[in-house]
Amino acid sequence: MQDLVYLRAMRLYAIRNRNEEGNASSMDNPHILLPIANRSYLRIDPLSHGTFRIRTSHTADIKEPPLVRYGIIHPTLSTTYTMEQNDTSIMIHTDHSSLRVDKDSGKLALFNRRGDLLTCHAENVQNPASIPGFEVHFLLSGDEMMYGLGDETREHIQHRGHAADMKVDAVSRHAPVPFLMSSKGWGLLVNTTWRHRIDIAHTFADRLFISGQDGDLDYFLFVGDDYAELLDCYTEVAGRPLMMPIWAYGLTFACHSYTNAREMIDDALNFRRDGIPCDVIGLERGWMEEDNDGKIPFPFRWDQNRFRVSSSSNYTAPFIDTLHNHGFKMSLWLNCSYDVSLEDEHSFYAQIRQFVEVGVSSFKMVVPESSFQHPTGIWGNQMSDTEIRNLFPLLLSKQMHQGFQKQTGRRSMNYIAVGYAGLQQYAATWAGNSQGESTLISVLNHGLTGHTNTTSDMDVSSPEGIHFGFLQAWSLVNSSGFWCHPSILKNDLLLTFRHYAKLRYSLIPYIYSAAHTAARTGMPIVRAMPLIFPEDPLSNQLLNQYMFGDSFLVAAFTKQVYLPNGEWIDYWTGEKHAGLKWLTPAVPFPAGGPLYVRAGVIIPTWTAGECIEEKQKEIIGLHFYPHGESNYTLLEDDGTTYSYLQQEIAETKIRCLANSTSLRAEIGLRTGRYDGMPSRRIYDVQFHLEARPFKVTVNGFSLTETSDIDKASFSNRDYWFFDRTAWTARLFVEEGAINPTSISIEIIYDLTDRRFMNQPETGNRTIAATAIVKLHHPLVKKIVDLMEAQDGHHWSLQDAAERLHVNASHLGRVFKKEMGVSFPQYILKKRMEHAKKLLQGGNSVSETTYTLGFKDISHFIRVFRKYYGVTPGEIKN
Known part of the structure; x- marks a missing residue:
């Protein structure tokens, strides 16, 4: 036949x-x-x-x-x-x-x-x-x-x-x-x-x-x-990555395996007491009842010794309500040894509905090796163990995803370590119970197959581990087999953890927009270097760095970082560098690793709260790093439902055009709508500049400069403020609710007041303020070396001239010609930089005054404020 x-x-x-x-x-x-x-x-x-x-x-x-x-x-x-x-x-x-x-x-x-x-x-x-x-x-x-x-x-x-x-x-x-x-x-x-x-x-x-x-x-x-x-x-065929609920892009904390209800609530409240943002508290296997052999029976039941729940028809779990009252979602660990080829009333999710009914929002799906072996060798769909192995995590994840959607109408946040082609549609992943460099490669390889919602267990015992852990698509601290709560870390690590947690939560609008891009195109949030720089012959060898969205270059578990073609700004120090070179940057405390911003980018932010509220915020921050022409689209939705699939999304197109003398930024009107969309929108705009603004206008109206940062606020939009510590110009603008209009901001620079006036571009790189400058004049080189060796940053020009046995006027002339600034300006710059480091390192204002040789505290405060635009106390805080 x-x-x-x-x-x-x-x-x-x-x-x-x-x-x-x-x-x-x-x-x-x-x-x-x-x-x-x-x-x-x-x-x-x-x-x-x-x-x-x-x-x-x-x-x-x-x-x-x-x-x-x-x-x-x-x-x-x-x-x-x-x-x-x-x-x-x-x-x-x-x-x-x-x-x-x-x-x-x-x-x-x-x-x-x-x-x-x-x-x-x-x-x-x-x-x-x-x-x-x-x-x-x-x-x-x-x-x-x-x-x-x-x-x-x-x-x-x-x-x-x-x-x-x-x-x-x-x-x-x-x-x-x-x-x-x-x-x-x-x-x-x-x-x-x-x-x-x-x-x-x-x-x-x-x-x-x-x-x-x-x-x-x-x-x-x-x-x-x-x-x-x-x-x-590929993702058009194998499925687009899912959009997780917006809170899932925050921090998830998994408690110790055998935590009880009281200890779980303490873990949650310690985040709030320590001022560390967190959204999800997870229970590991200890929440479930075990039999006498230590095995977990199915269907799952609460361990009544650790987690008391009512046995009445009105099934309740008060400890979950307590978490909700403090802004947390709950996640449960699941042992997924079940015939997932069975469907409908026999599906795995049918046994999970009861936990969703009492407020569980997330599930960690654990698939041990034994899950791939059916007791009879033949599964409910008549497949063998061999044939179903690669399919198993897909069927499990799809049932959980669709079951939660059908039951609640909301997006799921379920995560799993194992998977196969198409998993990105249904679940997030984590790299299993492992940490360090190998998990970074795991995350990169996931991204190179269109799977964006992936992470690894954060190593909270090192600044490097915290750095990497918070700069991923979502963040997870797994305390299941250890004690990893940030509240018990040494003080320096606690400060680093809090710093990164707040940084991440301030970047949620940026991360969430990148997640939308992934859901539309398959382009991941964490992007291996070849994805963005395919023409660079080094890109395929760069296993310790990646792009975090469009704007950030992250290096992890390494002291060196390679900057590809383009202009790059050190996020921690503000130093600017031309690309196509390797750097070994000094990473200031409390940072844990190199972080660079691509020149020209526009980064949306908001104020970091203790959790990600489902209510949409009226105020959005916009950080501009002007360089040539740049464009960005901010994407927003209701954060929880699937309405985004019906295009219930708001888009805001933002553009900036900059040259050596001025810039023009345009913020378009929001287009599109979604449920809960704020009726008005205020932008907290900050421009990261290399020259002080001379004039700032909004839609043709000139703003007034103020030295009082509180004056330039969302309630008073007629002022702009310049922060010399960060070299940022800040102002507030509003789209408006009654007669909304697009916003046009123009800045003309004061070219006589530049950030790095004495250090212009040379060759293929821009020398930053703290970079090593090659000095040619022997007098200038000798006096700079003497000041560094003898802590001479309080010397007058006459003091310096006497040490070199030269005329003070002559030294002043050659110094300014060589350095681009006068000797007193150079000394002031060095003293103020030293003061800033001392204050940020924990010194009091009075200790700093004495160390730098100022005659009294009030004089030091006046000089410091005039130089930086803020008081020493504000820097310290």
Whole structure:
């Protein structure tokens, strides 16, 4: 019977071939079915302008694999295409790519819109019918690099030379994803849940070799101009990353495993007492009742010795209400050893509804290795242990995601360590019970496969661990097996923790907008360097740094940082640097690692509260780092529901154009609406400048400068304030509720008062205020060295001249020529910088006055305020 089907398909194709040979025709058919060698069939589905689905089978009736049957991936797209043929091949064209097919062997060649060959088959594409499974080879060019694979390896992000075992493993391969992107502009997704191997020039130096012992060959080919476009194509098929509720982008704290209700509430209240923002308190396995063997029975029940809940029909948990009263959400640890192939009333989520009813908002889904082994070896959907392994975390996460949505109408915040292709639609991930550099690589590899909501356990025992832990898509402190509450940290670590927690919470509008970008395009929040700087030959080697959204460059677990092409500003010190160089920056306390801002960016912020309130805020901060032309779009929604999928989103387009003498910033009107959207919008605008403003206007109206920061406030928008400590100009503007208008801000600089006047750009870098300057004049070099060695920053010009035995006027002239500022100005600058460090380091105002040699405190305060625009006490606080 099979032979008859094959022969009939050959005859039909021959007739069609004679009718269409040599002609290009527009095709409305959703797919092309072609008989090929080895008595096999090749099916091609052009899905979009840059996506093709390729399947081979020994039967004409090709069955859909589990990822499609269960709705994990979505190959339902279609596009118009043209097809032309000759005696040996078929050419399929979309407006973005082309695919050439050899009629006999089924070999493929993939081209971009310019006609450049991207890749092609190197061997027969289908095993003989007598050999089970599948095998396919693609040729790789000599300098081709490959990215993707999800959390399959934690050793590298560029995978050429690596052989990947695509099998979910709760210990070593948490979330393998059979997706790859090539530096040549193409990508591939293998559409199978069977275990298989992806050999990326490991066995054969010039080949990508994919093989599996079970199932048919089924894969997608993607064509894109860059990695961003490839991620967009991939997530269009494999699912866009979910938008978590806005509070999930704050801090989650998991209590010790055997905490009781009282201790849990103490953990929560200690965050509030210490002034540390936090949104989620999680319970680990100890909340559940265990049997005499220490096993957890199913369905789950509260351990009544630790967490007393009512047993009446009005089931309540008062300790959860207490958390809610203090602004916290609750998360529960779940042991997910259950047949997740069962659906409807037997689904896993059916046993979880009761906990959501009493106020649980989040679930940590733990999948031990034993979860992949059914007692009978056959699951409810008739799959074997081997076939369901890669599918298991997807079915579990999808049931939890959809169950919570159906029950509450709200977005879920469920997280899991294991996963496979498509997981990004349903759950967040964490890197398992591990910390440090390897988890950073895990996060980067997740992002390179379109999964954005991923994090790792924060190492609170070091500033470096805190630095990395708070600069991820979401933040997690896991105290389950240890005691990691920040309230018990040493004072320096506590200050660092609080500093980063408040920094993160102030950046929530920025992080949330980046999450929206991910949900639209697949571009992650944490971005490996090749994603943004693909032309930089060093980018694939940079395993200890990444872009955090569009604006921030983060380096973690390293003293060195590489700055790519462009202008960069040290976030901690304000120093400006040209790119294409390595730095070993000094990181000031309480920071824990290097952090840079890309020149030209616009960063939205808000005031960090003790938690992320669901009520939307009227006041949004905007930090401008002017440099050339820049644009930013702020994205907002209700923060909790799925209305954003119906485009209930507000967008604010912001633009800045800067040159050496002035800048112009434009803040557009909010467009779009969502439930709970504030009727008015006030912007707290701060420009990070290199020259003091001479004039500031808003919509043509001149503002008045004030030295009183309280005057330039949201209630008094006629003033602007200049903070010399940070070199920022600050003002408040309002969109307005009755007659809303866009806002135009213009600043003209005072070019006689510049931040780094004595240190202009040289070569390929900008020398910052505290950088080492090469001095040429021997007198100036000698006096600068003497002042550094003898703490001479209180000397007068006459004191300096006497030490060098030279004329004071002559020294003053050569000093100003060499340094760009007069000797007294230089001394004042050094004294004020020293004063600032002393105050921020804990010295009192009186101690600082004495140390710097001022005659009295009032004189020191007057000098300090005149220089910085704020008092010493304000700096200290």
